[in-house]
Amino acid sequence: MKQRCFFQFLIVTILLFLNSYVYAEQSTGEYMIGPGDVISIQVWDHGDLNRNVEVSQEGDFTFPLIGKIHTSGLSVFELEKIITDKLNSGYLISPQVTITISEFKNQEVFLFGAVKKPGSYVIKGKTHILKLTTDAGGFEDESGMSATVIRPKSPLLKNKPITLEQAKENEMITIDLNQVTISSTDDKFYILPGDSIYINKMARFFVTGEVKKPGIYNWEKDLTIREAISIAGGATPRGSEERAWIVRRQDNEEKQITPDMGDIVLPDDIITVPKSYF
Template sequence: MKKKRLLCYYLVTWAAFCVFLPGAAFTEVKQQPQTKDYTIGPGDRLTIQIWDHDDLNRTVEVAPDGTFSFPFIGKVQASDKTAFMIENILVEKLSNGFLVGPQVSVNVTEYNNKKVFLFGEVVRPGSYVLRSNMRLLELISDAGGFTVNRGPTCTVVRSPNGNVDAKPIAIEDATGHEIITVNLTQLTKGNPGENIRIAPNDSIYISAAERIFVTGEVKRPGEIEYREGMTVRQAISMAGGGTPKAAIGRIRIVRMDDGKETEIKPSPGDTILPNDILKVPESYF
């Protein structure tokens, strides 16, 4: 009886393993770097594994001439080839009198040949080396994090052909390119959907905070950071509130509309827009 119970336990455990294994395997596959079509170049680092021959496993860096050296074979041309193509080259050469039926795995672990371009409200904007499976937060961390003037959005300009010229693309010149908008508020709150994977030669722009301007009879006149949905009342409050001389009932908003300046008489609960100028006049009495 004891043996039967033990056998049942193993059968149930094995069945549960079989049920959950496919889902786990699928999740793992989705998380792998998308390197199948990536063409290797100088500076890239490759991890090469020869199954059942641990003494041949190694990490190599592609030299400036586009090659790397490997035991028995010597120099292997890697530039402009994918990892899959290099696997086939190694299998062919190692099979030529060295190993019987070698199984070879090649992975790109550092994309030093490919760069990304980061601009805007980060501490150290510029070009950065793309590492394997790099995501947006990791890149921003490399750049020293956000500045205090960071705005609400990040815009990623991505070339459909990988931007083979390896130069930054301005947002205004992005016709025909993929445009990805990231909500930085959600990103900093830990929303994984906003922490996108970076692609070779992405041009990434971190927006500056939008502003409004409050002038006249308030305690702290000047610029105020704009917040979506902000009302006239909230803007006056953020400027320290009105002075004893303020004529709150005669506030005016100066707004640019299609290049023309217009003046609006708002109610305290009306919403304002970025770059609005709130004028708080002095009371007549």
């Protein structure tokens, strides 16, 4: 339940942050041209045909002699072949066409959460997550050293906001940043165009009541109730550690639980050590 609530929170945050952007599908290997990209077309020995064109939101553009060309989802090499073949069909003899991407509008990614400079970034093909976070000024002190990447499975049309249910269809990847180095080559450590990356904040828990050092503490996996109370200095002479209770959020409600001392603490738990009866 806690994981599902976090996922919904993350999706809603992304929808508010990104609302009108376009996501482009990305396959492994050659960059796929998409809406907003500016492409430079050169036809050798025919300078009158050379031009820069911007791909429309419908994924096409017009070119002399040929007319409208649909290019969204094509690689540069595929588009070169299409234009070459069309020009070779009654217009030019053995044309040589060269295409380059002048502006990678479709290469945006979105980074937010516990980094110093959250926002949109332009990448050149797949990019290592540590390269991206370095460009964003590094991690905030409150970073939990884990990242959640939401990767679209299909393009989202500009100015057509998506629903929460549509967003859930996207792929969600969790990365333990403590396990990543710049030399890590696993595919999951690389960011693709259209990705949204949330650097998770450090999880906390709270200890209050009859303990020597009440306060907020950094959560660790597999931490027990007894260990959490010990981190807070242990119970005072007036405290009853064995009668501690937890306030935990479940199903969007705060519930009071009486745990065993060996039970595991969850993020955002509030542990209270009451006074002893004696």
